[in-house]
Amino acid sequence: MAKKKAAILGSSGMIGQRFAQMLIGHPYFEVVAYCASDRSDGKKLSEVWKLSDVEIDARLGEKAIQGTDASALARQGVEVVFSGLPSDVAGPVEDACAESGMAVFSNAASHRMEPDTPILVPEINPEHLASIEVQRKRRRNGGFVVTNANCSVTGLALGLKPLVDAYGFTEVDVATYQALSGAGYPGVPSLDIIGNVLPHIKDEEEKMAIEGKKILGTYASGGFVDSPVTIYASCARVNVMDGHLEAVFIRSKSIPTAEEISRTLSGFRAKPQKLKLPSAPERPVIVLKERNRPQPKLDSMAGTPERARGMAVTIGRIRAEKDCVRFYLLSHNTIRGGAGGSVLNAELAYKEGLI
Ligand SMILES: NC(=O)c1ccc[n+]([C@@H]2O[C@H](COP(=O)([O-])OP(=O)(O)OC[C@H]3O[C@@H](n4cnc5c(N)ncnc54)[C@H](OP(=O)(O)O)[C@@H]3O)[C@@H](O)[C@H]2O)c1
The missing domain is CATH 3.40.50.720 (NAD(P)-binding Rossmann-like Domain)
Incomplete structure (x- = not known):
């Protein structure tokens, strides 16, 4: 064709x-x-x-x-x-x-x-x-x-989707460490960001909450129905070129083990993988076992095949306790998030x- x-x-x-x-x-x-x-x-x-x-x-x-x-x-x-x-x-x-x-x-x-x-x-x-x-x-x-x-909610929603479907989680706190390229070109003035962290990004926290509800929600009878998932975000700009890192905290009365959460995330496959869309990553969520990952420098371009580089989300440091699961999540803001x-x-x- x-x-x-x-x-x-x-x-x-x-x-x-x-x-x-x-x-x-x-x-x-x-x-x-x-x-x-x-x-x-x-x-x-x-x-x-x-x-x-x-x-x-x-x-x-x-x-x-x-x-x-x-x-x-x-x-x-x-x-x-x-x-x-x-x-x-x-x-x-x-x-x-x-x-x-x-x-x-x-x-x-x-x-x-x-x-x-x-x-x-x-x-x-x-x-x-x-x-x-x-x-x-x-x-x-x-x-x-x-x-x-x-760009900050796309990666988060990809990490949340398998967990929300499997365990019915609804309450998510997230603290973001967002890359400079997220502000476009030329972006944040260098004198504001070198050796510094900016703890406010205009409208970002509101967008994460509102857009998250629409993305994770359903479409029924000709209209969008919001998801019950609520995202409470605190967003910061950091001195990193590409890749938004996010510290995610999910609270629930019942939390599975870290191993089970890791298996649920790693096993996630969806329609783009089934249809073998050219830019679909073979594994949309990749769980890293190393204690110091994911890192923007090492992991932003995760994703195979070649056309899907930067399209996978990486997750690491999964910790599960009685009523809270915590992990770090990373996604490329101008590729997967853009x-x-x-x-x-x-x-x-x-x-x-x-x-
Ligand atoms: N950066 C990210 O991580 C990211 C992620 C997701 C979504 N987004 C969204 O994607 C959009 C683009 O972001 P960006 O980071 O690529 O911004 P950017 O680097 O500032 O680029 C903006 C582009 O728009 C063009 N433009 C500006 N005013 C225009 C006008 N009046 N008519 C026609 N073209 C015009 C510019 O052309 P000139 O060079 O000729 O001015 C430039 O090509 C934004 O809506 C942003 O919120 C960005």
Whole structure:
């Protein structure tokens, strides 16, 4: 089958460049347009490359950036849009693309809480894709928007899903140690963060609570039903390049052994693994036994096969006591919590015949 023509919005940014990297040679999608603001219009991708852990691929460097205009994308035959736009500009641009009939996969917060728009994490809530049929009724030309979650809640929800299903846990405390790349480029001023920790990230704790309920909830009778799981978050920015580390505390009257929890997490497989989606990690949750893991430097890129690097969540230091289980969890914020999450969402939608 011919590949779907795709565009990347925000292609000069942290998320946009992860998209560009992950979509090289993709079996379902071919990127035909790299878009950003008028500031970048006409520049080559190599001139605005910001990822420091990957050298720009020779096939990408010469690509020219164009301005962001839904009508131009429609004329170019674009069917699928990957959006890495800031939330304050994403709303109307993504709407214009969806109204032109495109399938939009967004990292921005603008549409996340709409009643007919999923926050999709394919291992957790693939049934939420049914909301697209409702959304399509209010839009012209069959287009739609699918979002992925805030980068700190995606990884946490992946670790929680198998435990909530197996043991019915509902009360979760989490303290985050979030990487600098989570703030976009250029992000936090260096003088604020070198030798320092910032114990507040605007709106992050609220997003973790609200989005967590939607992601872990169900979709029934044409609407989203919130999960009973409550996430109490304390979020901090730390001097780390990539990878959000989280200290998780789950309280319950009945706690299984650490060995059982480890087996439940390690054995977790879901629809993307069954469908063998190209960016699905073979093991979505990897339990590490070493006492000093997971670490952002060593474990952020966890995940196999090659296309799924950075898509697995790692968990370590599982400790189970009478009424509390504690562990550390790590996920790559711009891959699993960002561009990779959207790519996996698009792969699921493609396999389900929605694009
Ligand atoms: N970083 C993360 O870990 C992460 C994770 C999950 C979700 N997100 C979300 O993903 C989105 C992108 O984040 P980021 O970290 O990639 O941000 P970023 O590095 O600041 O990049 C923003 C991109 O948007 C473009 N842009 C800005 N204003 C525009 C406008 N008016 N019209 C068209 N393009 C415009 C920029 O183009 P110019 O360079 O031309 O200005 C740039 O390409 C945000 O909504 C963020 O909340 C980020």
